[in-house]
Amino acid sequence: MRTPKIAAKNRAIDWLNNYKLTNKNSKLPKTLSILDKIDFLDKLSIDTSDIESNSWLSGFSDADANFSINIHKRSNKNSTRVQLYYRLEIKQNYHRAIQPYDVNLSFFPIISKIGMFLGVTVYSRSRNIENKIFNSFTVISHNKTSLSNIVNYFEKFPLLSSKYLDYKDWKYILELQNLNPITTSYLDIANKIRKDFNSTRTTYKWDHLNDCYLIK
Incomplete structure (x- = not known):
């Protein structure tokens, strides 16, 4: 991402990572099954590459x-x-x-x-x-x-x-x-x-x- 809206993406990543941490000991099989398919996400910095370098x-x-x-x-x-x-x-x-x-x-x-x-x-x-x-x-x-x-x-x-x-x-x-x-x-x-x-x-x-x- 190249704009300040990266803040919204970072909030979503934090929510997802926190959800996985909070529910890792859940006793619900369905919840655990879903969490097993979710990886922790890293937050990347704003893209500062040349405009013409990507789409x-x-x-x-x-x-x-x-x-x-x-x-x-x-x-x-x-x-x-x-x-x-x-x-x-x-x-x-x-x-x-x-x-x-x-x-x-x-x-x-x-x-x-x-x-x-x-x-x-x-x-x-x-x-x-x-x-x-x-x-x-x-x-x-x-x-x-x-x-x-x-x-x-x-x-x-x-x-x-x-x-x-x-x-x-x-x-x-x-x-x-x-x-x-x-x-x-x-x-x-x-x-x-x-x-x-x-x-x-x-x-x-x-x-x-x-x-x-x-x-x-």
Whole structure:
């Protein structure tokens, strides 16, 4: 794990280990049978390896990131612009920490590491929703270098949810952009893809799970 949520995992490990210790002299055969199948677990430290070294960001993106295709009219020109984004937003602090689980409660270290890997800036924002303040960190990939970093990573560690389908459509538009920078050459395709994309998606297939790297 790479985030402060490791505290929750450590609490679960402590509970399981304590349960095994507390009930080791149980007189219930069924309980003893269950305990025999449970090993004591060790608590590992936070993963500080390079972001690109494993599939963690892929799983995190499946949960909290999105790909977007933004199509809009240029304000000072009689033309249309297609912009591609990868966006990841997470809360600023872990709010369920309990001592003695002494970890860094801020998500800034990990979002900063992601930002450095992508080559983008980390943004902070606050929102007032129903009289509650929500503070979050955001990274947005939009320039050529960061979009290339995104593609290289997700080709190595593919997404597993239906977000993979959005990524493939998004990547297709990016490839068209790289082949021909003239927007009109791919605008119709971009408009068509956006009609079956993200929350408007109605077409699903799961072939990408057949060769999932997790089962190789």
